[in-house]
Amino acid sequence: MKALQYRTIGAAPEVVTVPDPEPGPGQVLLKVTAAGVCHSDIAVMSWPESEFPYELPLTLGHEGAGTVAALGDGVTEFAVGDDVAVYGPWGCGTCHPCAAGRENYCLRAAELGINPPGLGAPGAIAEYLIVDNPRHLEPLNGLDPVSTVPLTDAGLTPYHAIVRSLPKLVPGSTAVVIGAGGLGHVAIQLLRALTPARVIAVDLAEDKLDLARTVGAHETVTSDDKAADRIKALTDGRGATAVFDFVGAPPTTATAAAAVAMEGDVTIVGIGGGTVPVGFGALPFEVTVTAPYWGTRPELREVLDLARAGSVRVHVETFGMDEAPLAYERLHSGKINGRAVILPNG
Ligand code: NAD
Ligand code: ZN
Ligand code: ZN
Numbered sequence: 001m002k003a004l005q006y007r008t009i010g011a012a013p014e015v016v017t018v019p020d021p022e023p024g025p026g027q028v029l030l031k032v033t034a035a036g037v038c039h040s041d042i043a044v045m046s047w048p049e050s051e052f053p054y055e056l057p058l059t060l061g062h063e064g065a066g067t068v069a070a071l072g073d074g075v076t077e078f079a080v081g082d083d084v085a086v087y088g089p090w091g092c093g094t095c096h097p098c099a100a101g102r103e104n105y106c107l108r109a110a111e112l113g114i115n116p117p118g119l120g121a122p123g124a125i126a127e128y129l130i131v132d133n134p135r136h137l138e139p140l141n142g143l144d145p146v147s148t149v150p151l152t153d154a155g156l157t158p159y160h161a162i163v164r165s166l167p168k169l170v171p172g173s174t175a176v177v178i179g180a181g182g183l184g185h186v187a188i189q190l191l192r193a194l195t196p197a198r199v200i201a202v203d204l205a206e207d208k209l210d211l212a213r214t215v216g217a218h219e220t221v222t223s224d225d226k227a228a229d230r231i232k233a234l235t236d237g238r239g240a241t242a243v244f245d246f247v248g249a250p251p252t253t254a255t256a257a258a259a260v261a262m263e264g265d266v267t268i269v270g271i272g273g274g275t276v277p278v279g280f281g282a283l284p285f286e287v288t289v290t291a292p293y294w295g296t297r298p299e300l301r302e303v304l305d306l307a308r309a310g311s312v313r314v315h316v317e318t319f320g321m322d323e324a325p326l327a328y329e330r331l332h333s334g335k336i337n338g339r340a341v342i343l344p345n346g
Contacts, residue, residue: 027132059126083139178256211337239261257283
């Protein structure tokens, strides 16, 4: 089968032919219908050899949807032909967080060598994908795989971040979304669906701010060293109740810290190396700062339910398997609006 692999440190990913995988006992083989392209992969491919945590070659793609093509011995939960989305942050399934569906915070994944598809295990940008356990599959039940597949990360990750702040996002509150890309443009829709907060989107690029307005941002602000002042001005000097930073680089974490209101939340989702110093006087009183990872299994179901209700619609740009390297190139140079989705069997 064809697969998009990162093969050499520092090189671009390549489409190669690899043996067709076969499901072992307890596993499920999916024929991949759609696979999303996340900016995290670009970070992964920028890591030096000394810090690279996975084995090469690595088949990319941690957002996957597919049709069940074969069942390993003992799998009875699904049937061949079922359309499913893949929950990506695989855990052991039995530790305390896993038992509560929070496999993104599995206590034993590292020790047991369990990795998400595309981030250690063979990923979804391939004609076929092995899923280690049927509990990682969510039935699509009629949802379109192409526009749904980004919800497994670009939807689930902002959902998990936003849910933590829901008690604060009451009428009269303000939520700021920094970075209106794959994750950010879904975050804006989730905030509009789940809260009465006024939503301010911040980005460098005018086309991203246009998309932000299209998907429901009330206000947009250009990202520069005056962005926090403009957010303050838009909130009568109070600042933002919650800031969700989907860039997480030093300039944006600085904006987040300068824009947040007393008792507000700063959530750093982007992995751009920025930090927010916490300590008396460093921030407005009682601000909470956190940096979460992905989301839980029950939350993925909730995000898919929101999509079924029509509350979120991912803007996708599709690519065939042979164009997959181009999708990464375009994402790297800021040319994707919304999410790039690869159709490995399209
Ligand atoms: P993306 O490339 O689709 O979107 C990034 C957006 O940020 C773009 O619209 C870009 O124009 C904008 N941007 C870049 N620099 C900016 C700046 N200085 N100020 C304002 N806007 C700026 O990326 P994505 O796939 O949505 O991922 C967003 C970030 O989230 C990445 O860092 C990714 O690695 C990270 N991520 C984290 C998790 C997690 O679990 N914590 C999960 C998925 C992705
Ligand atoms: Zn991701
Ligand atoms: Zn676990």
